[in-house]
Amino acid sequence: MKLIKNIQSIAKEVLRQEAEAVRNLIELIDDEFENCVYAILNSGGRVVISGVGKSAIVGQKIVATLNSTGTPALFMHAADAIHGDLGMIQNNDVVIVISKSGDTAEIKVLVPLLKRTGVTMIAMVSNKDSYLAKNSNFILHAFAPLEADPLNLAPTTSTSVTMALGDALAVCLLEARGFTHDDFAKFHPGGSLGKRLYLKVCDIYPNNALPVVPSHATLHEVILEMTSKRLGATAVQNDSGQMEGIITDGDLRRMLNEHERTGILNLKACDIMTTSPITVGPDEYAVNALEIMQSRSITQVVVVEEGNVLGFVHLHDLLREGLV
Template sequence: MSIDIVRFGKEIIEEEIRALNRLKDALNENFEKAVNLILGTTGKVIITGIGKSGIIGKKIASTFSSTGTPSFFLHPAEAIHGDLGMVEKEDLIIAISNSGESPELIAIIPTLKRWGNKIIAITNNPNSTLAKNSDIVLHLNIDKEACPLNLAPTSSTTATLVLGDALASTLLTIRNFKKEHFAEFHPGGALGKKLMKVSQIMHTGEKLPIVPENTPLQDAIITMSEKGFGAVLIVDKNNHLKGILTDGDLRRFIKKGGSIDKSKVEDAMTISPKYITEDMLVLEALEIMERYKITVLPVVKDNIPIGLVHLHDILKSGVV
């Protein structure tokens, strides 16, 4: 059989886009009810489903958990052989079945209802056994699969996945879930590193190279050498950051004929230097370093130095 492969691929994608538009059109007050039911639960959100629905369910559970809604996946076939013991009465169930008649899934519904667990159904059959035994039904509204045989779960699984994302994204928005919360749930891997904060890598306390503004330049150089950052922070009588002296500042000062023995640190320092705060992302600090071609940034709070970040610290953190 000869076909235009690229064109055929685009047709399949268009069919799934059409399915998503049908899902969007079917979204109604039940979606709001489902969101509110999830927000109100004091237990975990348990996702269950068999086959391809189960695979999508695992992804939805993972997305929920990483965005502020504690969740896990329960395989219905394992549930009827003992894993129902994982369910507590406070837990909320999201049951996924395109037909709404999956035997393994239907088998656990009576027990869940007897225990009093609330059930949200995600199904393409609003008249199914699952739908009739659920508290809320989210209808996929898919009229055909993208599969040319109209058999393989394609449009239906895509719609379920997108519906799960819509639930998770709505929930995290209502909960005011922020980047820092996301970072807490993703301490490893690229996501966690990209969301790493300055406070996690900055040098503090006695490690900081700080001198008063009237310090002899020679003494400031000794402090710079002892601390090993190639820079020293200069503060006024109120401990407010007034300037910074770097290796580069020192070279430029000497090149202009400045005297190390007879000068004060303020004679060679850079006034009003660039700085960051501890709650900024490390990537933001790196962007400032790259933009202004500097390698050291003071970390301040109320204009008082509380830390220091060197380019080497950022490189060692693994954010780039």
């Protein structure tokens, strides 16, 4: 195996070139880019993305990003389009054709067929003087003068630029459509990402025991409640059922350090509890409850609504749900 001396230098140079090319895109965002956004928004149809080779792979990623952010999209391979897949295109669709050169054989075959359908066509292309660019309604200028490999052949910089431009387009469409956190959650229900977006405290606490004692409960009653419910804490409420505080195993340890052993049996829950504990409402997102626990270095929070104790959410619950 040939020993390569400058592996780290080569890798850094690749990243530098790609980062510089993406950074240069900023100057290319102009009225034409804005026109592309409005063309998609006003079409009433879907975005159909097409390309060949590495452009096809990048196109599929852009399709996935658009679909997940509220813009209906699908992928049509340029080579398959001339063998029947053109039938997926509807009159009000917008077709984005991706090609670095804009002059490949497949693209030159595809473009006249697309123009015949009457759809709005956007060229995502590096060469603005290409056949594709000249025959499209709009241009997304994905300029990439050089690839990052020493032969200037392997699609590297150009694919990075194209993907970044696709992300910019998707986010602009997301903003224009008023796409919300809840909308995003609807499209991402699976896995830990989905749970971070839609799982709420009310989905968790009913599965836990509810340790609660009256404010006049004895130390013996407090300990029995905490150990039997196995959450390491108990809520304390008054005679009206309103929460007054919380007792954790940490409170018990501090109580033992601060009081003579002979006097602790006379203590009541109200003497031990921490008043004004950290609480969350039942409609709070579980991920926010996790952030509260992490920021306060605690392992559980009490779920309270209008002063009434509903339950507990423990750090272990969030671990089980894959949020940590």
